[in-house]
Amino acid sequence: MLELRKDIFADERDDNLKEIGRGTQRQDMLGHVTGTSTYFDDHKLQGMLHLKVLRSPHAHARLRRIDTMEAERSPGVRRIIRGADVPRNLNTLLSLINFGKDDEPSLAVDKVRYKGEPIVAIVADSPREAYEAMAKVRVDYEPLPAVFDVEEALKPGAPVVNETYPKNTFVYHDVYDHQKLRFGDVERGFAEADHVLEQRYQMSPIEHAPTETNGSIAAPDTNGRYVVYTSTQALFFSLDTCAKILDVPSNTFHFIGGTVGGGFGGKVDTLTEPLAILGAMLTGRPVRYQLGREEEMQFGSPRGAERIYIKDGVMRDGRIVARKIRAYFDSGAYTRLSSYAVVKCVAHLPGPYTIPNVHGDVYCVFTNRTPATAMRGFGVTAMDFALECQMDKLAHLVGIDPMEFRILNAYRDGDMKAHRREAKNTALIECVQVAAEKAKWPLREEVKRMSSRKDGGGSRAAISPTPIEPAPQRAAVSQQRTIYDRAPAATIQPAPPTPTPPPPRPPAPSPSHGATRFSSVFGTRRR
Amino acid sequence: MTKTALQFRHNGRDVALFVDGGVNLLVALRELIGDMTPKFGCGQGGCGACSVLIDGELHLSCLTLAETVNGRAVETLDGLKDGPNLHPLQRAFMEQFAAQCGYCTPGMLMAAKALLDRNPSPSRAEVIEAISGNICRCTGYEPIINAVLAAASGGRARA
Ligand code: FES
């Protein structure tokens, strides 16, 4: 029996994991204070080229013609990349977990759907030469009516933003234009309530503004592989996304990252890697694609805007008996991660409170704004802002101290949550008690003695009778599922630099039935 | 494109190079000299990630034409250590948890050094003023301010 001699490394770890309350140094701190932490842009590669992207100045326009003739002849230009050069020029990030339809091109072909959308990528010897060539690209736009408001986008006759979703809403389970939550009967709750309060809340998009902008450097490596230095927050997710978009096995790539100059959710979208790698494939040279600050703001996804309507029924004694929520998430022109944010939001309703009747409708809506993405608690943050504003207003309405009002309505262990899971390990009451103490906010003795562990369950564990609504008609398979079959890995060669774009690939065959999953590991189809 | 010959001191060493017209000091340092410590955050004077000292004064290298440092002395974070020994500011940043992603840190440290070089015992308000051109999106500034103050008083104790 062979055994690793742990005693050799004994002093490297003491197996005592009691870290709480002890200061621990970050392992990367020395690198940070000496400036030796290596971010993606700190790699200087021999013969590196620079990629810059021509972006749409319009929020919504048809692309009649893209003329790159003059730009191709501009000094220092190595390659101009257009949508037709991207092997799979349509993707949605969460297709890796089979969620949503491919709806976003790497480079726009027929239409642009938001200001800042990429149209043409220029690879040149220097950033300056890339910009000079960019000024020579002629694009003939036919501006289209645009829609910037989530509720406007849902009105009949609104401009269709993204043809993949002609109703301007993400489609859940092939049928539903929104996510629903039904628990008990809110209308009965409102009828019984002493007060009903209905309010509208709104949150703007928020830019993460990381100090380092998004970017990546891709370089040909040995054996037909590519090494990619990237600012991504999601290394393997980005790697798989690139494998899908560029239609090569995922083991083509060696992604190097982890040292990120601030992300906060704004570096999960694989914004730069596919084009940087494609540039490296087409030129055989290292290619650097770094966003400028303006691009980061205009094209880098923000936290999405949300509009939220809350209607609550509350009793004079402070119990909330019904909560009805209608919310619209502004996904921008493409899905990215907003579809998932909606699911997360609905799971969070009605906030950390036990309310017997809850009704939620949350929509993921497409508008001609910059596509939104993840940011620190997205899907929950704005909703919580609205809910907690509402809680203060309700407390005021019934004349109860706002801290006490929250404790009164807080969920407790054993309660039934609106999505029909029993609440466990709840601690809102204790949180509010500690917050009140720290803020020297007086609480009554009786309220101070309340606990999340006590008085939960029982009638609070019941699911109140919930009226059944008619189900929507299941549309005849409207959703196309894409199969990501590829040629066997052995035939894949790094593309040599070519002066002409490769012929467009035939469209992916449409599958016969069932869900198909892309496997980045085996490059095969799994059911 | 015409190139301009350029000579200056970089962290105490003489360097000579040719730069294209219009190249800024940030690009010259990073791409021509290979000193990666000044960072690009905006290229337009908004963030301070590219801060360096020129003849002891704080400057934004992204807004400084490379040609203008001819004959002058440029200091970056790369030159802050004394051999293997960390500068008191670097030690204080480590101890006070004054960096998270670390991207603003090179610029912050240079801004803090510029302050302590001219004012060895600044007030809290003076520290805040001194780093007001440097954006940090991670720390919330408090640990950075504490670190600069700690380095300043530490310096006094040693003096
Ligand atoms: S990069 Fe110079 S101030 Fe931002």
Ligand code: FES
């Ligand atoms: S530590 Fe991240 S920006 Fe300051």
